[in-house]
Amino acid sequence: MKEVLVIIPAYNEQDNIKRVVDNLICNYPQYDYIVVNDGSRDHTRRICRENNYKLLDLPINLGLAGGFQAGMKYAYRAGYKYAIQFDADGQHKPEYIEMMLKKIKEGYDIVIGSRFVERKKPLSLRMLGSRLISGAIRLTTGSKIQDPTSGMRMFSRKIIKECAINMNYGPEPDTVSFLIKNGAVVAEVQVEMDERIAGQSYLTAFKSVFYMIRMLTSIIIIQNFRKRDKRYLEL
Amino acid sequence: MTPLFRAILIIASIGTLIGIVRKVRNAKVQIESSVFWIGFSTLLLFLSIFPQVAEAVADLLGIYSTVNFIFLFVIFVLFIHQFTNSIKISQLEDRIKELTQEIAVRELRKKDLESFEEEKKNEENNSNRM
Numbered sequence: 001m002k003e004v005l006v007i008i009p010a011y012n013e014q015d016n017i018k019r020v021v022d023n024l025i026c027n028y029p030q031y032d033y034i035v036v037n038d039g040s041r042d043h044t045r046r047i048c049r050e051n052n053y054k055l056l057d058l059p060i061n062l063g064l065a066g067g068f069q070a071g072m073k074y075a076y077r078a079g080y081k082y083a084i085q086f087d088a089d090g091q092h093k094p095e096y097i098e099m100m101l102k103k104i105k106e107g108y109d110i111v112i113g114s115r116f117v118e119r120k121k122p123l124s125l126r127m128l129g130s131r132l133i134s135g136a137i138r139l140t141t142g143s144k145i146q147d148p149t150s151g152m153r154m155f156s157r158k159i160i161k162e163c164a165i166n167m168n169y170g171p172e173p174d175t176v177s178f179l180i181k182n183g184a185v186v187a188e189v190q191v192e193m194d195e196r197i198a199g200q201s202y203l204t205a206f207k208s209v210f211y212m213i214r215m216l217t218s219i220i221i222i223q224n225f226r227k228r229d230k231r232y233l234e235l
Numbered sequence: 236m237t238p239l240f241r242a243i244l245i246i247a248s249i250g251t252l253i254g255i256v257r258k259v260r261n262a263k264v265q266i267e268s269s270v271f272w273i274g275f276s277t278l279l280l281f282l283s284i285f286p287q288v289a290e291a292v293a294d295l296l297g298i299y300s301t302v303n304f305i306f307l308f309v310i311f312v313l314f315i316h317q318f319t320n321s322i323k324i325s326q327l328e329d330r331i332k333e334l335t336q337e338i339a340v341r342e343l344r345k346k347d348l349e350s351f352e353e354e355k356k357n358e359e360n361n362s363n364r365m
Contacts, residue, residue: 059337060330167262174266217270225256 004101004154005080006033007071009064010088014043020090021053028094034074035088038067065170069163072155076164084154085171092152096191100154103189109159110176112145113152114188121146129212133173136219141180146188148173159184166229174218182228236286236301244283244305251276275312282308 006024010017017035024033034054037045039061048055056070068085075083082104086092096113104111121127133148153171155163159179163169180186255272258264282289286301293304 060333168259168266214267214270217273218266221273222256222259222266222269225260227260227262229262 001078001080002030002032003081004031004097005071005075005078005083006031006086006094006097007036007068007075007083008033008086008088009036009038009067009071010040010044010048011038011061011064011067012040012042012044013088014040014047016089017044018047018051020088021048021051024094028097031094031097032080033086034071036067036071038062038064065172068171069169072160072164076160080160081157082154083160085151087151091193091195093192093194096152096189097154099191100152100189103187104154104156106187107185108187109156109184110179110186111154112147112150112176112186112188113154113191113193114147114150115191115193116146117188117190119190129208132212133215133219136216137173137177137180140219140224141177143180143186145173145176145180145186148176150191150193152191152193162229168226172215174215174223177219178223178226178228181223236283236289236305240302241283241286244279248276248280248283252280271316275316279309 008017008020013020021033021035024031032054034056035048036056037048037058039058045055045057048057056074058067058070062070071085072083082101084097084100086094092113100111100113121130130147130149134145137143137145137148151171153176162179163171163175169175176186251272255264255269255276259266259269282305289304289308290301293299293301296304298304298307
């Protein structure tokens, strides 16, 4: 078994999944991977079976949080030291995993593959959301997270266990904010991301407004009242 | 609005806020569902602390008393929430059904495959003996 598990949640990704997973298998054999098919209604499941990919096959659609948590449960049970959340649509580039791994080994709990460590955030509507969330995290934790909405995050064993067994640990900025508040050390590593090549994103235009409301309420208000389950301490 | 009515509204909304925050604190509710209750009770709190807002809206809609507007407002919000809830519940029931069936079918399929392999092995053994 290797030390890193790449968790690839996939919902209706028939056009992308083969390219993404084949790239990992051929060019990055130093990492283990697992595809979490989140009850896709297209041919994602068939493609994974035919190619003999390592697959967690969920019979119904749980959404990103539930699918990712299934992957974290596997990472925890199988004993992986590090797990990385990795998009099935090809936005994330595996060549940056190595740098993130190096960083997390310096003793961090979470390492975010960030688009804006060395580069400036563009002034678009999309990035306005990112700015607001950054601001909310800064306001409540004092930490500066440049790219809180980046879906490329690496977690240490401690956090893997916590995410695997608890409620309200979705792979979202509010979880990161909560963990920082509770003493987790977070670093960012500059990465590049590709635009989506095919398929639909989890976030549609209408949903993203609701997403912003939810995230901001969650980060600014709700996270302050949450109690941390101490069970994760006994590793 | 009478002071007593306002006081009741304030107490009720603060009570709701405390209740939902405690549930979140002990990980008994998902954050997604708590956002509604926090928003709703904050709004109610706002309306009872600043009744002028409710009065203005009531005036605008041609409703005689502010209290009636508050009732209408609460009923309307809860109506929508109940509607979406009922849809969510029926989807949930369907998913449980699907999950249960899936587990049962997968288990049987596994047994099918096992017994199929056993048969094959037996046949091979038999033909070897012959």
